[in-house]
Amino acid sequence: MADTRHIAFKKARDVDVARLLVVAPNFKKRLSGVTSTIIQLLPLQAQRFPIASLGAGLPNFVPRMRWSQVFGLLKRPEGRAFRIWHARRNVEMIGGILLRDVFRAPMKLVFTSAAQRDHKPFTKWLIRRMDAVIATSARSGSFLHVPHTVIRHGVDLSGFVPAEDRGAAVAEAGFAEQRLIGCFGRVREQKGTDLFVAAMIALLPRYPGWTAVITGRVTDDNRAFADGLEAQIAAAGLSERISFLGEVPDIKPWYQRVSLYVAPSRxxxxxxxxxEAMASGAAVVASDAGAYAEMIVPGATGAVVPAGDGAALLRAIQVYLDDPALAEAHGLKALAHARATFPLEGEADAIQAVYERLWQGATS
Known part of the structure; x- marks a missing residue:
């Protein structure tokens, strides 16, 4: 078994590279889904074995080594024949290949793929040089042409929890006596924000008890897109019913406030x-993009519609606006489903099993 001694990493200087068994690089400064995964997983994994990230854009509670410590990776770790380099992006696979094959670091390479498309030739070349490959869903695994293990992401059930009193939480945010519909994430066409706005413009005038809230960063290249959506909302006279909140410091309270969450990604x-919404007790309407269809139980925890189909999205949302009690019932079932099927600990267990197989001499 792996060394499960816990290192209480606080800052990069706390990392003892001689004992470090796993490096999970993060070579992207901007927050992304991959970065969020690292932020959630590494503190939990660090309770089990010595692990650290390498890169920028991570909070101090995430174990992180310094660039000057990279040379220490050229030596064997204490108690193991090699370390594991767990990449989640092409550039991180390249870094691992350089360390293992050029600098002869005692290292095995793991890659996690979330892509829902056929990989480009260079990416395929990189993937073939990995010692183990993980797919985050059965769908992403279908685009891989190498042996792989499907490990779906989990959610931090200690951080994402339902509100004790959703009505009070909604009132605290200034939306008293309203039910909230949420759409969170970066504001851009890929995320389907325009599909959500179109559905809200069509539906909300008929449902005065509901208000929509949109959160997320607007990058410079998507500013015109976001401004156009706000202009449509203003023209419809719904600026008080469809609120753009921008990037919020903590998204968790907003999940607690919504009765229905919509994920309309293309x-x-x-x-x-x-x-995150299910773990917070909300029913979910989502497109079939990404792994959404593998998360939701249609008719029990929410609904799944074809990606990019605005009419189908509107119809699925309307079911819950017509019957708020159904939203509450499906939210409770979504909570139970998230807790039973998607705990973060389950993801950590499955990833550790991949590491263990490598350490024990298996290759897949």
Missing amino acids: NEGFGLTPL
């Missing part, structure tokens, strides 16, 4: 937001 890697 395309996605995995997509964590429906799981």
Whole structure:
């Protein structure tokens, strides 16, 4: 078994590279789904074995080594014949290949793929050089042409929890006596924000008890897109009913406030937001992008519609606006489903099993 001694990493200087068994690089400064996965997983994994990230854009509670410590990876770790380099992006696979094959670091390479498309030739070349490959869903695994293990992402059930009193939480946010419909994430066409706005413009005038809230970063290249949506909302006279909140410091309270969460992405890697909403007790209407269809039980925890189909999205949402009690019932079932099927600990267990197989001499 792996060394499960816990290292209480607080800052990069706390990492003892000699004992480090796993490196999970993060070579992207901007927050992304991959970065969110690392932020959630590594503190939990660090309770089981010595692990650290390498890169920027991570909070201090995530174990992280310094770039100056990379040379320490050229030596064997204590108690193991090699370390594991767990990449989640092409550039991180390249870094691992350089360390293993050029600098002869005692290292095995693991890659997690969330892509929902056929990989480009260079990516395929990189993947073939991995020692183990993980797919985040059966759908993403279908695009891989190498042996792989399907490990779906989990959700932090200690962080994402239902509100003790949703009505009070909604009132605290300034939406007293309203039910909220949420759509969270980056505001852009890929995420289907325009499909959500169109559905809300069509539906909300008929349902005065519901209000829509949209959160998420608007990058410079999507500013015109977001401004256009806000202009449509203003023209419809719904600026008080469809609120753009921008990037919020903590998304968890907003999940607690929504009775219905909508994930209308046109395309996605995995997509964590429906799981976060379910763990917070909300029913979910989602497209079949990413792994959404593998998360939701139609007719029990929510609904799944074809990606990019605005009419189908509207119809699925309307079912819940017509029957708020159904939204509450499906939200309770979604909570139970998330807790039973998608705990973060389950993802950590499955990833550790892949590491163990490598350490024990298996290759897949």
